[in-house]
Amino acid sequence: EEQILESGGGLAQPGGSLRLTCVASGFNVIKSDMRWVRQAPGKGLEWVSLINVAATSTYYADSVRGRFTISKDTSSGALSLDLNSLKAEDTAVYYCAKGWYHLDVWGKGTAVTVSS
Amino acid sequence: QSALTQPPSASGSPGQSVTISCTGTSSDVGGYNYVSWYQQHPGKAPKLIIYEVTKRPSGVPARFSGSKSGNTASLTVSRLQTDDEADYYCGSYANSNYVFGTGTKIIVL
Numbered sequence: 001e002e003q004i005l006e007s008g009g010g011l012a013q014p015g016g017s018l019r020l021t022c023v024a025s026g027f028n029v030i031k032s033d034m035r036w037v038r039q040a041p042g043k044g045l046e047w048v049s050l051i052n053v054a055a056t057s058t059y060y061a062d063s064v065r066g067r068f069t070i071s072k073d074t075s076s077g078a079l080s081l082d083l084n085s086l087k088a089e090d091t092a093v094y095y096c097a098k099g100w101y102h103l104d105v106w107g108k109g110t111a112v113t114v115s116s
Numbered sequence: 117q118s119a120l121t122q123p124p125s126a127s128g129s130p131g132q133s134v135t136i137s138c139t140g141t142s143s144d145v146g147g148y149n150y151v152s153w154y155q156q157h158p159g160k161a162p163k164l165i166i167y168e169v170t171k172r173p174s175g176v177p178a179r180f181s182g183s184k185s186g187n188t189a190s191l192t193v194s195r196l197q198t199d200d201e202a203d204y205y206c207g208s209y210a211n212s213n214y215v216f217g218t219g220t221k222i223i224v225l
Contacts, residue, residue: 035214037162044119045154045162045205047214059212061117095161101209102152102167109161 002026002105006096009110012086020110022079022096029079030055030072033100036081038092039109048094049081064090086114120145120206120217127223128196136220138189138206146187150209153182153191157202166191198224 008020020036022029036048049070050059058070069082079096091114097103121139128134138145138153145151153166164173166182169189179194189208193200201224206217 037214037216044219045207045216047207047216050212050214057212061213101148101150102164102207103154103162103214104164104167104173106161106163 002098004096004098004105004107006094006107006110009094009112011113011115012083013116014086014088014114016086016114018083018086018112020081020083020094020096020112022081022107023077024098024105027098027105028077029098030074030077032098034070034072034079035097035099035103036070037095037097037103037106038090038112039095040089040092043092046092050100051079052100083112086112088114090114117144117210117213117215120208120215122204122206122217122220124218125221125223127225128193129225130196130198132196133192133194134196134222135190135192136204136206136222138191138208138217140187140189140208140215142187144208144210144215145184145189145206148209149184151182151184151189152207153180154205154207155202156205162205193222196222196224200224 055072067085093109096107098105154162156162
């Protein structure tokens with residue numbers, strides 16, 4: 001069974017940084033197209049970022065471009081999302097998910113709260 | 117990229133059918149046959165139930181079906197069961213981006 005586990009969430013101050021990490025079992029994150037999706041409290045789903053299989057192409061939603069960075073670590077087999085210059089509106093549960101055209105495996109999410 | 121438009125809620129009694137719409141543009145829903153539907157129970161992660169407009173992942177009951185016409189996709193849940201009560205989101209590939217719908221809560225009366 002393919003499973004995903006996210007970690008790294010927590011409380012950050014406005015303007016601060018966090019690193020989210022995603023590891024998988026049953027498939028290899030490094031050999032998969034991977035996306036991050038977030039969901040603010042009581043709100044809908046919002047796509048955040050995409051990285052392709054080879055990690056040669058990355059894409060970002062307008063709301064996070066220039067502040068967030070997606071990457072793959074081949075040594076650890078993990079996917080990461082670096083969150084910088086955090087804003088209150090970045091408060092959300094962040095999900096790691098597998099897929100390019102559709103998202104067929106999702107993690108349970110990690111919660112990020114941006115507050116002073 | 118603007119969110120796809122879904123009705124806030126839909127309801128039906130057990131055994132009945134309910135259909136949810138998802139309206140986008142020619143840049144997303146209308147431009148690709150890569151519309152998906154996700155089911156999310158409270159406090160849980162989303163689960164893929166329909167992909168590529170009409171296909172069901174292994175293990176998803178045939179009661180769930182999808183279709184598309186122009187810039188609007190639809191999800192039909194037949195023979196409603198109490199466990200179908202959840203939030204449902206459409207999603208569409210859009211030139212490497214991905215756009216989700218606003219979400220619809222299905223209420224089983």
